[in-house]
Amino acid sequence: MELTRSYRNLIRTELIVPIVLLVIGVYGGLMQVLFRAGVLDYDPLLKLLLDTVGAVLLAVDRLFGRETDPLVAALSSVDLRSSIMYYWGLTLHGVLNAIVFTTFFAVAFGNAVVPYFLKQPLNTRIGWLSAIVMLVGTGLAGIAMFSGQASVLYTFYPPLKAHPLFYLGAALLIVGSWIGAANWIPMYRRWRRENPGQKIPLAVMGMFATFIIWFIATLSVAVEVLFLLLPWSLGWTEAVDVPLARALFWFFGHPLVYFWLLPAYVMYYTMLPKVAGGKLFSDAAGRLVFVMFILFSIPVGAHHQFADPGIGTQWKWLHTVLTYAVALPSLITAFTIAASLEYAGRQNGGRGLFGWMFRLPYFSRERWLFSYWIAGLLIFIFGGISGIVNASYNLNMAVHNTSWIPGHFHLTVAGPVLLASLGMSLYLVAQLSGKEVLWRGAAVAVPYLWLVGVLTFSWGMMRGGLHGMPRRTYLGAGALNPDLQGTPLYRADWAPYAEIAMVGGIIMFAAMLLYFVVFFGTLFARRVREAHLEFPVAEAYHDEPVRALNRLAPWVATAVVLIVLSYTPVLYDVLRSSFQKAPAYLPEYNVPEKQLQETIRQGQSSQPTE
Numbered sequence: 069m070e071l072t073r074s075y076r077n078l079i080r081t082e083l084i085v086p087i088v089l090l091v092i093g094v095y096g097g098l099m100q101v102l103f104r105a106g107v108l109d110y111d112p113l114l115k116l117l118l119d120t121v122g123a124v125l126l127a128v129d130r131l132f133g134r135e136t137d138p139l140v141a142a143l144s145s146v147d148l149r150s151s152i153m154y155y156w157g158l159t160l161h162g163v164l165n166a167i168v169f170t171t172f173f174a175v176a177f178g179n180a181v182v183p184y185f186l187k188q189p190l191n192t193r194i195g196w197l198s199a200i201v202m203l204v205g206t207g208l209a210g211i212a213m214f215s216g217q218a219s220v221l222y223t224f225y226p227p228l229k230a231h232p233l234f235y236l237g238a239a240l241l242i243v244g245s246w247i248g249a250a251n252w253i254p255m256y257r258r259w260r261r262e263n264p265g266q267k268i269p270l271a272v273m274g275m276f277a278t279f280i281i282w283f284i285a286t287l288s289v290a291v292e293v294l295f296l297l298l299p300w301s302l303g304w305t306e307a308v309d310v311p312l313a314r315a316l317f318w319f320f321g322h323p324l325v326y327f328w329l330l331p332a333y334v335m336y337y338t339m340l341p342k343v344a345g346g347k348l349f350s351d352a353a354g355r356l357v358f359v360m361f362i363l364f365s366i367p368v369g370a371h372h373q374f375a376d377p378g379i380g381t382q383w384k385w386l387h388t389v390l391t392y393a394v395a396l397p398s399l400i401t402a403f404t405i406a407a408s409l410e411y412a413g414r415q416n417g418g419r420g421l422f423g424w425m426f427r428l429p430y431f432s433r434e435r436w437l438f439s440y441w442i443a444g445l446l447i448f449i450f451g452g453i454s455g456i457v458n459a460s461y462n463l464n465m466a467v468h469n470t471s472w473i474p475g476h477f478h479l480t481v482a483g484p485v486l487l488a489s490l491g492m493s494l495y496l497v498a499q500l501s502g503k504e505v506l507w508r509g510a511a512v513a514v515p516y517l518w519l520v521g522v523l524t525f526s527w528g529m530m531r532g533g534l535h536g537m538p539r540r541t542y543l544g545a546g547a548l549n550p551d552l553q554g555t556p557l558y559r560a561d562w563a564p565y566a567e568i569a570m571v572g573g574i575i576m577f578a579a580m581l582l583y584f585v586v587f588f589g590t591l592f593a594r595r596v597r598e599a600h601l602e603f604p605v606a607e608a609y610h611d612e613p614v615r616a617l618n619r620l621a622p623w624v625a626t627a628v629v630l631i632v633l634s635y636t637p638v639l640y641d642v643l644r645s646s647f648q649k650a651p652a653y654l655p656e657y658n659v660p661e662k663q664l665q666e667t668i669r670q671g672q673s674s675q676p677t678e
């Protein structure tokens with residue numbers, strides 16, 4: 069396949085931009101663990117940045133004899149020690165890491181995988197259109213977040229109100245990703261015509277499954293944004309229906325995690341066995357898994373709303389049961405990948421019951437990608453188990469809104485998803501730039517260092533969560549404030565867990581620093597060859613012909629039926645519930661925005677005139 073310059077630059081842009089943003093995102097993570105443990109009470113780097121920008125602006129104003137810029141006053145009035153700064157950082161952390169990076173990566177990976185496996189050129193015009201829409205969306209949401217007008221966290225629950233640009237930006241990011249995936253459909257059609265009767269390549273099927281789930285899921289968040297949040301944020305409507313907004317959000321929020329995960333599964337099924345030195349144990353298992361995700365990813369979202377009023381317990385129970393159904397494909401994957409690895413280990417000369425385990429390329433510098441996948445899989449064992457706890461209606465009550473939850477999901481989205489995406493980004497950027505991956509030893513160390521860090525971090529967060537340690541809370545300013553030590557307000561029982569999480573978080577940050585060094589080092593290294601695009605492609609050990617698994621349309625139709633069945637009662641309950649609509653709140657104030665403005669107005673008018 070010819071790699072045009074435009075095509076290479078498209079994928080490189082879609083990978084490099086979010087990785088640059090990830091630097092900010094994970095730095096936010098480091099701050100959070102330090103703030104939560106009460107070790108820092110302001111971000112020194114941010115202070116330096118604000119001071120420097122302020123000083124430069126002031127100098128420029130003086131130079132031109134101008135009055136002081138209002139921006140200078142705004143910058144110097146930022147209260148770095150306030151809780152709102154914690155949410156400012158946490159919003160950037162969640163959005164940049166878990167929404168921006170993952171969405172760009174999925175589109176970029178699809179843009180590489182689909183043309184490669186279908187041997188069809190990508191329409192780069194549409195590809196660029198998609199990338200530009202995504203970039204503009206990220207830029208708009210970024211402006212809203214960085215300027216402190218959208219500290220509403222990545223779930224943007226109303227009645228917390230963000231600047232309209234935040235919602236608009238999010239909507240554009242999503243629309244851009246739709247365009248990117250729609251671009252693959254004509255390629256598939258052409259391939260189908262040219263290859264009648266052939267099985268669709270497993271990797272392509274996986275990418276289509278990823279984006280079918282994404283498309284259905286994002287429809288609901290599009291409704292939430294376009295009809296509820298954007299008009300309300302623009303001031304066209306007075307109040308917002310909170311239970312409805314939350315139901316629409318979680319219709320999207322759960323399948324979102326499979327949108328994150330499925331590109332990693334594509335790598336596990338179609339590439340990992342080859343790199344390990346073996347074959348994929350069962351091709352049909354892979355297809356079955358992708359079909360099951362299409363079926364069960366979406367009709368489960370109410371499991372994020374177990375504690376929400378307005379939804380009948382019976383429907384919450386139904387969503388619990390369906391959630392167990394969506395755990396099955398991950399279990400099938402665990403067994404299939406383990407069998408594939410066992411086969412590879414035996415091919416590599418492993419003997420006996422466990423000998424094969426020691427014959428896998430854990431530390432190979434040539435097959436360095438293996439380390440990113442295997443470390444992610446090991447982390448995912450714990451991510452999966454802890455997820456079963458969250459999914460259980462009754463156990464969820466014990467961990468709900470505690471630090472258990474972020475402890476759990478760093479073992480998924482910041483485990484297999486992150487590591488597979490980091491490894492593949494490095495792999496693709498090196499190939500498409502004609503570079504060799506530099507410092508392979510360091511590249512291989514990254515995932516294991518991350519593994520140690522994230523397991524430590526998550527253990528601290530989860531164990532603390534069992535003691536009631538909350539999430540989304542600047543603990544260092546409250547229950548873990550060092551000034552309160554010795555008083556009854558201090559939660560000494562949480563302190564060790566917050567500290568363990570902090571140690572883990574620092575190790576995670578170190579792993580990411582090492583990755584950035586390797587990534588940008590490779591990017592700026594000398595070109596040593598022609599750009600190329602080559603994936604390791606695993607053959608199937610069992611290549612079962614299961615015709616029902618070669619077509620997606622019937623499964624998508626079944627999924628729609630399941631969604632209608634499971635969500636109609638939830639939406640019915642939400643819509644007929646008698647909650648009043650909520651007025652808007654700005655994240656930094658605990659009175660409604662309108663009341664706040666009135667108080668300010670009254671305060672101004674009652675001020676004595678000079």
Ligand code: HEM
Nearest residue numbers: 097098100162165166221222474482539540541573576577
């Ligand atoms: C240095 C690495 C990282 C550290 C130390 C870290 C730490 C944390 C901490 C302490 C929280 C919870 C804060 C709270 O609830 O008060 C958090 C939340 C979160 N993290 Fe990370 N994290 C890291 C990397 C990542 C990565 C790579 C991702 C995703 C790819 C991620 C996704 C998230 C998300 C989605 C939240 C939830 C934000 C919210 O509640 O709105 N994190 N992180």
Ligand SMILES: [Cu+2]
Nearest residue numbers: 321322371372
């Ligand atoms: Cu979920």
